Amino acid sequence: MMRALLTTTFVLCAAACGKIPLQQPASAIKAPAVTWQGVYAANCAACHGVTGELGGARPMKNAAYLATIPRDKLVEVTSKGQGTLMPALAASQGGPIADADVQTLVDGMIGEWGKGGTPASVAWEGPLGNADNGATLYAANCQTCHGAANGKAPGTHGSITDPNYLRLVSDQSLRSSIVFGRADLHASCDGPYPGQAANKRMTSSEVADVVAFLASKRPQMGSTKR
Numbered sequence: 001m002m003r004a005l006l007t008t009t010f011v012l013c014a015a016a017c018g019k020i021p022l023q024q025p026a027s028a029i030k031a032p033a034v035t036w037q038g039v040y041a042a043n044c045a046a047c048h049g050v051t052g053e054l055g056g057a058r059p060m061k062n063a064a065y066l067a068t069i070p071r072d073k074l075v076e077v078t079s080k081g082q083g084t085l086m087p088a089l090a091a092s093q094g095g096p097i098a099d100a101d102v103q104t105l106v107d108g109m110i111g112e113w114g115k116g117g118t119p120a121s122v123a124w125e126g127p128l129g130n131a132d133n134g135a136t137l138y139a140a141n142c143q144t145c146h147g148a149a150n151g152k153a154p155g156t157h158g159s160i161t162d163p164n165y166l167r168l169v170s171d172q173s174l175r176s177s178i179v180f181g182r183a184d185l186h187a188s189c190d191g192p193y194p195g196q197a198a199n200k201r202m203t204s205s206e207v208a209d210v211v212a213f214l215a216s217k218r219p220q221m222g223s224t225k226r
């Protein structure tokens with residue numbers, strides 16, 4: 001009994017007298033190591049999917065995608081956003097991620113999720129092409145799945161000429177969808193195309209034409225066009 005009392009007294013006194021280091025000096029506390037997975041989980045997972053797939057926005061866990069998009073573009077989009085629902089995330093752009101951690105994230109994604117990826121034959125980025133030619137290509141290659149280009153017909157996989165959809169997405173996003181599809185949703189918008197030769201793939205200029213066609217269907221008033 002006495003012992004317990006003494007101990008209690010000692011602990012109280014020690015705490016009160018500051019003998020027990022209740023708080024370490026700030027210099028002694030090590031910041032937890034920043035990992036790319038941690039940065040991804042905190043800043044990307046909600047939209048691009050917890051596992052890098054199956055989110056509302058395109059999968060980042062896609063080796064062909066990561067082998068195709070230039071590293072500096074990946075940094076740029078992550079840092080500055082895409083003028084759409086993709087936010088600017090680097091601290092220098094008013095976002096929550098330290099700029100150095102954006103680099104850590106990008107290297108991690110490329111190193112892990114990009115491993116063994118074969119670059120697509122069409123570049124990640126490119127100019128808009130000819131919209132009229134794009135209309136013809138759309139009817140031949142996309143319409144079965146995405147419906148007639150009147151913004152209303154759903155096709156088998158949903159309209160992509162719906163004006164409200166087009167207001168939400170950038171031209172780059174349309175382009176990436178064509179070149180990379182959504183492998184996580186078993187969407188191969190890069191072919192094969194129903195009713196076409198099995199090996200039919202969009203050339204670079206055909207992709208540019210289809211994007212120009214889709215972009216031409218985007219309403220301009222109050223639009224989010226870049």
Ligand code: HEC
Binds near residue numbers: 188193
């Ligand atoms: C065999 C069917 C098929 C064909 C052909 C096809 N797609 Fe897709 N596409 C899909 C599926 C499935 C999805 C994923 C739909 C979803 O989000 O659930 C998709 C998604 C998309 C999206 C993204 C929608 C979003 O979520 O933002 C775009 C843009 C798109 N396709 C464009 C095209 C274009 C342009 C063509 C023609 C060059 C094409 N697709 C051909 C099946 C197809």
Ligand code: HEC
Binds near residue numbers: 084086
């Ligand atoms: C609030 C949801 C949201 C968050 C959070 C988010 N993204 Fe995005 N991201 C999007 C959307 C939506 C798009 C497509 C936007 C468009 O239309 O251009 C996109 C596009 C992108 C693209 C370009 C895709 C392409 O080729 O068109 C990259 C790269 C990207 N995001 C990376 C990231 C990374 C890395 C993070 C985390 C550091 C992140 N995003 C966080 C929603 C988000």
